[in-house]
Amino acid sequence: MDFNLVNLQPYANPQYFIYVIIGLISLMIGLWFGKRFKTYEAIFSLVFLFLIFDCDKWQQGINLLLWLGFEFALTMFYQVYRSKKNKTSVFYLMVILAILPLAFVKYYTSFPISSINFTVGFLGISYITFKTVQVIMEMRDGAIKKVEPATYLRFLLFFPTISSGPIDRYRRFKKDYDNAPSRDEYVDMITKGIHYLFLGLFYKFILGWLFGTVWLPVISQKALAITTTVFGIKFSWWLIAYMYDYSMYLFFDFAGYSLFAVSISYFMGIKTPMNFNKPFISKNIKDFWNRWHMTLSFWFRDYIYMRFTFFAMKKKWFKNRIRLSQVSYFLLFLIMGFWHGLTWYYIVYGIFHATAICINDAWLRFKIKHKKQIPSNTFTKWFAIFLTFNTVCFSFLIFSGFLDTFWFK
Incomplete structure (x- = not known):
């Protein structure tokens, strides 16, 4: 199959969900019988991440690997040296280093540097950074006693939420990841996952489509074309319509995406927190x-x-x-x-x-x-x-x- 012809960006179209559900069947069977197939889950996640960054997005995929290695090394370094002398200065250094590349990408996005002719960012850059800073800060507080490398990598690369959240907490994620839910609990999670999935489809592909794709372009054109002046300021009543329509689009599109992420997480036996x-x-x-x-x-x-x-x-x-x-x-x-x-x-x-x-x-x-x-x-x-x-x-x-x-x- 030529995956270049298929939009495998997270939750971009219904076709994406077909591939995800097929890939999840083995994992869900294991969870039904009280077993978490961690190796399969890791391979499954890596395959989907590869497909997301395949073809024209290969540079983003390389950036993801480099970024992940950098953030992982910072966390492991701090775990070793947090008990040494000058641990406060080491803490501040680790936080600054963790945030610095993200700050550069944000700056570069707004003010491109002509000498840099390759992609510097990638899908999910902010949320991996937030997770890293969270873990470093909680290690300093003593809330996290030890970071397990394999679990931490899964936490950073948890594919249902990697692109735009929700942002989970390491301790909460680890608790779910280390233990398979009981059958009754998993049945409840599947029930909620199905509910969130269909609610997300309604939000994003119906309401979000209506507010964003159907109405928003028309309203924006009218707002720009039909204007008046009020107290010397350019105004349009269509601008008010744009305000409400865009607000509804922003909510239903993003809330729909978040519901998808929570739904897939529940199917995987992880209770990712709700976003709205x-x-x-x-x-x-x-x-x-x-x-x-x-x-x-x-x-x-x-x-x-x-x-x-x-x-x-x-x-x-x-x-x-x-x-x-x-x-x-x-x-x-x-x-x-x-x-x-x-x-x-x-x-x-x-x-x-x-x-x-x-x-x-x-x-x-x-x-x-x-x-x-x-x-x-x-x-x-x-x-x-x-x-x-x-x-x-x-x-x-x-x-x-x-x-x-x-x-x-």
Whole structure:
């Protein structure tokens, strides 16, 4: 078979699932009888990774191997030397080295270097980096006592989630990977896996297709063609339609992909965490980030926000804890914005969410102080959801980059 004629990018079309399910049959039979065929699972995963990076993406495949070797070596090196003298400096060095190549790729993507004429990035580069940094930090904390090389490689290369998450945690993954589920538990996992699979198909290939492929191009053209000026600013009512349509497309496309990853993971006996939890019914912006792309937002919370906050408290950089939390939020979301890309709309997107969370925290403190004067009823709760939904949709309009075309080009 000429696999160059088949799009084997993860979850790109229904054909991909046929190959995956066929490859999973032997593994699922083993799990049904309480056995995990680790060798077969490793070979199966490597074959699919090879097919993903086959043909015109061979350079990405080579980059993956080089990157994996580098990140693996950093982790193993730190595991050996973390108990030596100057272990704090070694820790910081390992984290910086783990992130540095990703930072270069992000920079190169935005500002290509003419002297470099080969592909520098690859599918899943961010998520392998996040997993490596997570493990190094948890080894330093003592939460991870020992990293087993074979399990760690499987954790980094777990193919259902390698391209865009969800981001699992090593200890949770290892617990599942080391033990096959009981039959009753596995039946429940298969049932949920089938449910997530069909829900993902509905999200990505029906709703995502409608919002993204059918409606979005038409709406964007109308938004660019039918404009007016309001207070000296170019405006179009179709821009509002674009904002809502793009927000729905972004959710259903990404949530569908995440459901696929969780579904295949469940078939493999691994309970990969969910990535979305009804984000559009969030009652405030902080609640939204507890529901949207949860594994990423929790990663940023645990390994950037919390660690910077504790470090700043230890160094006594801020006397006022409210100011400290505000600075931490801006640092967190600026890094998240830069991670998405070095363009103004990603950076503004990060600043927008940091500002929204700071305003939300101020409002919550005001509510506590004036609890008796501020009503709390069904109307206020639904209004909070409505306000949060529109705030989030406006942030996605910024994130889309469409304003760059609408206003400046």
